Amino acid sequence: MLDLVQDAIPRPYHHGDLRAALVRAGVELAREGGLAALTLRAATRRAGVSAGAAYRHFTSHEDLTFAVGAVALSDMARSIERRQAEVVSGNDLERALAMLRAVGLGYIDYALDDPGNFEVAMFGLFTLAHTSLEPARGDRGLTPYELLVDAVTHLVALDVLKAEQSFTVAITCWSTVHGFATLATRGPLRELPREALDEQADDVVRTLVAGLLP
Amino acid sequence: MLDLVQDAIPRPYHHGDLRAALVRAGVELAREGGLAALTLRAATRRAGVSAGAAYRHFTSHEDLTFAVGAVALSDMARSIERRQAEVVSGNDLERALAMLRAVGLGYIDYALDDPGNFEVAMFGLFTLAHTSLEPARGDRGLTPYELLVDAVTHLVALDVLKAEQSFTVAITCWSTVHGFATLATRGPLRELPREALDEQADDVVRTLVAGLLP
DNA sequence: CCTAGATGTGGACAGTGTTCACATTGCGTG
DNA sequence: CACGCAATGTGAACACTGTCCACATCTAGG
Numbered sequence: 001m002l003d004l005v006q007d008a009i010p011r012p013y014h015h016g017d018l019r020a021a022l023v024r025a026g027v028e029l030a031r032e033g034g035l036a037a038l039t040l041r042a043a044t045r046r047a048g049v050s051a052g053a054a055y056r057h058f059t060s061h062e063d064l065t066f067a068v069g070a071v072a073l074s075d076m077a078r079s080i081e082r083r084q085a086e087v088v089s090g091n092d093l094e095r096a097l098a099m100l101r102a103v104g105l106g107y108i109d110y111a112l113d114d115p116g117n118f119e120v121a122m123f124g125l126f127t128l129a130h131t132s133l134e135p136a137r138g139d140r141g142l143t144p145y146e147l148l149v150d151a152v153t154h155l156v157a158l159d160v161l162k163a164e165q166s167f168t169v170a171i172t173c174w175s176t177v178h179g180f181a182t183l184a185t186r187g188p189l190r191e192l193p194r195e196a197l198d199e200q201a202d203d204v205v206r207t208l209v210a211g212l213l214p
Numbered sequence: 215m216l217d218l219v220q221d222a223i224p225r226p227y228h229h230g231d232l233r234a235a236l237v238r239a240g241v242e243l244a245r246e247g248g249l250a251a252l253t254l255r256a257a258t259r260r261a262g263v264s265a266g267a268a269y270r271h272f273t274s275h276e277d278l279t280f281a282v283g284a285v286a287l288s289d290m291a292r293s294i295e296r297r298q299a300e301v302v303s304g305n306d307l308e309r310a311l312a313m314l315r316a317v318g319l320g321y322i323d324y325a326l327d328d329p330g331n332f333e334v335a336m337f338g339l340f341t342l343a344h345t346s347l348e349p350a351r352g353d354r355g356l357t358p359y360e361l362l363v364d365a366v367t368h369l370v371a372l373d374v375l376k377a378e379q380s381f382t383v384a385i386t387c388w389s390t391v392h393g394f395a396t397l398a399t400r401g402p403l404r405e406l407p408r409e410a411l412d413e414q415a416d417d418v419v420r421t422l423v424a425g426l427l428p
Numbered sequence: 429c430c431t432a433g434a435t436g437t438g439g440a441c442a443g444t445g446t447t448c449a450c451a452t453t454g455c456g457t458g
Numbered sequence: 459c460a461c462g463c464a465a466t467g468t469g470a471a472c473a474c475t476g477t478c479c480a481c482a483t484c485t486a487g488g
Contacts, residue, residue: 014435014484040476052478053436061476126400145402168417171397172390175418179393183385186340188359203382204389211425226453229467254445266447267467275445 011048019057021047026068027117034116035123040064062127069124070136072117077138079113080106080147096158097209100151104177104205107144111181112197118185122178148173160213169212176208225262233271235261240282241331248330249337254278283338284350286331291352293327294320294361310372311423314365318391318419321358325395326411332399336392362387374427383426390422 015021025046030038040061041051058064083106087098111118135143142150152170155161161169183189184197192200229235239260244252254275255265272278297316301309325332349357356364366384369375375383397403398411406414 012484018435039474041474050437051476052438055477056435125402126396168414168421171394171403171414172418172421175393175397176386176390176422177393178396179389179391180385182340182392182396183389188339189385200382200385204386207382207386208390208422208425211422232466253443255443264468265445266469269446270466 015047015049015053018047018049018053021049022054022057022064023067023071026064026120027071030068030072030116030120031114032116035065035119037116038065038068038120065120066124068117069121072114072121073125073136073144074138075114075117076107076110076121077136077140077142077144077147079110080144081138081140082106083109084147093158093160096151096154096160099154100148100173101205101209103144103148103151104173104208105201107177108181108184108201108205111185112194115185118181145174155212172212173208176204180204229261229263229267232261232263232267235263236268236271236278237281237285240278240334241285244282244286244330244334245328246330249279249333251330252279252282252334279334280338282331283335286328286335287339287350287358288352289328289331290321290324290335291350291354291356291358291361293324294358295352295354296320297323298361307372307374310365310368310374313368314362314387315419315423317358317362317365318387318422319415321391322395322398322415322419325399326408329399332395359388369426386426387422390418394418 022043025043026038028046029042040054040058043064044051044054054064058067080103083102084099087095087102089095090098137143138147140147148170149166152161152166152173155169156163156166180201184192184201189197189200236257239257240252242260243256254268254272257278258265258268268278272281294317297320298313301312301316303309304312351357352361354361362384363380366375366380366387369383370377370380394415398406398415403411403414
């Protein structure tokens with residue numbers, strides 16, 4: 001597998017925007033081969049730069065991985081927003097439920113569309129208390145988790161959930177959707193064709209959300 | 215961190231049961247440091263043997279990892295069986311529901327008790343179509359997934375679920391429980407104390423199972 | 429213009445998985 | 459019982475990884 005030489009003309013000594021180039025290369029690598037392929041040296045190779053140069057912009061391999069994961073999380077937020085934009089019909093309650101389902105379906109969409117970067121995003125989200133990092137947001141300015149909390153809060157406002165249930169409900173939703181995404185991308189469902197997975201995702205999310213109501 | 219020298223007396227040239235020793239060492243390594251710590255060289259070091267020796271018993275690092283994961287899956291099955299053994303009171307339906315919850319709670323118990331080996335088990339379960347490997351079973355002779363299917367089948371027999379729902383229900387349960395285990399061991403819940411996690415797990419599983427009924 | 433700080437280089441080091449020729453040993457066959 | 463073969467373990471190599479270092483090169487501000 002040859003890396004395409006993106007810069008046939010010899011680059012000047014200073015790259016100009018190496019940080020962004022490394023993140024871009026990292027996203028490509030993750031898309032092609034998942035977390036395992038997201039190697040610091042491979043990213044520098046792709047940017048046409050020596051391995052050590054990465055350390056002028058990232059403190060470690062993990063640090064680069066987090067940066068790639070942040071891009072992935074933004075993309076996931078946008079994927080959720082896309083699903084939510086389709087929710088238009090129905091009364092208040094129906095719309096609120098559809099918005100919650102859209103969070104889950106957008107999450108799963110992203111995982112199925114780009115399993116490699118989904119893996120990287122979860123590594124970043126999970127591996128560290130990344131309180132120091134600026135969280136990755138979508139076009140509405142919310143992280144995926146905030147979009148989830150927002151949808152749950154609407155259900156509380158409609159009196160269909162009690163406020164003290166919010167946290168458990170949010171965690172239950174996240175668990176289910178994350179678990180399904182994992183089973184579907186790396187687990188026992190990974191051989192199923194995309195349409196079957198979409199259908200199954202719809203069933204699972206529908207079952208889940210229906211079960212939250214009294 | 216020093217490896218304890220388990221064989222002060224110089225071992226004879228042939229180890230005797232190196233395969234089992236490597237798996238045992240692998241389980242320890244995973245318990246101490248998760249999947250990342252489960253290194254082929256570290257396992258051979260712990261067994262007091264050269265790195266190459268491992269290749270007489272495993273075709274690759276991945277192969278050793280699968281073997282460790284199989285042990286972990288057996289332990290998980292036993293963890294589920296332990297929870298199910300506590301289910302005694304109530305009528306048929308109540309007991310059947312409690313048995314299904316016990317699958318989830320035993321799954322989560324295992325993940326919380328030994329997050330490192332849980333990670334290894336999932337790597338093995340998920341990474342490969344391991345049709346060639348003998349699946350890891352608990353004392354009842356069932357794999358964790360079979361225990362889940364068994365519990366769902368009982369609900370079908372009691373006419374509380376339709377047969378054609380079985381697959382979706384099983385996948386929904388697995389998704390939720392797996393997702394929760396991931397959030398709790400490596401995700402945003404990992405700082406919570408154990409009792410809080412147990413309580414949260416109970417809530418999530420109860421919410422989930424309650425939602426499956428019409 | 430010219431120097432200080434930022435950025436990239438090349439080479440090193442330790443650690444990893446993997447392979448290979450070779451050493452050692454246990455065991456079944458004569 | 460002896461012998462030889464197959465199984466098992468060794469040590470050194472290779473390519474790859476992350477990480478660090480002295481050094482080279484460039485950019486920007488006084």
